[in-house]
Amino acid sequence: MNRINVEITKVYSSDGIVLVDMEAGNCPMSAMLIEASEIPRWIMPGNIISAVFKETEVSLAKEFSGKISLRNKLPCIIEFIERGQIMSVITLRFGEEIIHSAITTRSVDSMELKQNDNVLALIKANEITLMQQ
Numbered sequence: 001m002n003r004i005n006v007e008i009t010k011v012y013s014s015d016g017i018v019l020v021d022m023e024a025g026n027c028p029m030s031a032m033l034i035e036a037s038e039i040p041r042w043i044m045p046g047n048i049i050s051a052v053f054k055e056t057e058v059s060l061a062k063e064f065s066g067k068i069s070l071r072n073k074l075p076c077i078i079e080f081i082e083r084g085q086i087m088s089v090i091t092l093r094f095g096e097e098i099i100h101s102a103i104t105t106r107s108v109d110s111m112e113l114k115q116n117d118n119v120l121a122l123i124k125a126n127e128i129t130l131m132q133q
Contacts, residue, residue: 002058002099005133006051013039020130022051025095030071031128042132050131055089057127058101061120062111072123074099078115081108092121 006022006029013019018033020043031051033039042049061073076092076099088108090101101121113119 001052001054003050003052003131004094004097004099005048008043008045008047008049010045011039011043018043019125022049024051024074024097027074027095028071029074029128030125031130032125033130034126043130048133050133052129052131053123053127055100055102057123058092058099059122060090060101060103060107060111060113061122062113062117064120068122070122070124072121072125072128074121074123076119076121078113078117078119080115081113083108092119094121 004024006024008020008022010021016035018036018039020031022029074094076094078090079093080091082089083105086105087102088105092099092101099121
């Protein structure tokens with residue numbers, strides 16, 4: 001499980017959906033809480049919390065250009081690739097944080113991923129869980 005420290009910048013709520021804007025370093029991020037009956041008191045601007053997400057929910061983009069609906073685009077450097085027959089685990093450095101992405105080995109090969117490549121880690125807002133520190 002990936003866990004990074006974030007600071008909440010804004011909180012929006014409407015019709016049971018809570019959108020939490022955050023920053024990790026200088027990188028904007030968002031998390032979406034669906035079917036939220038109320039906003040937990042610790043989810044408020046200025047609080048430092050943890051954004052938690054599965055390795056399998058981290059897609060990678062290399063040489064990305066253009067627009068995409070994902071707000072969570074973390075610039076990373078590939079530290080290590082653990083190749084499996086079907087799946088590979090990519091160790092990524094995001095600023096001072098280490099995160100992991102689990103993608104197919106066929107994607108690693110087709111993207112020609114290698115150590116020290118610059119990539120974007122892409123995570124949908126509804127795949128991020130927020131936790132108090």
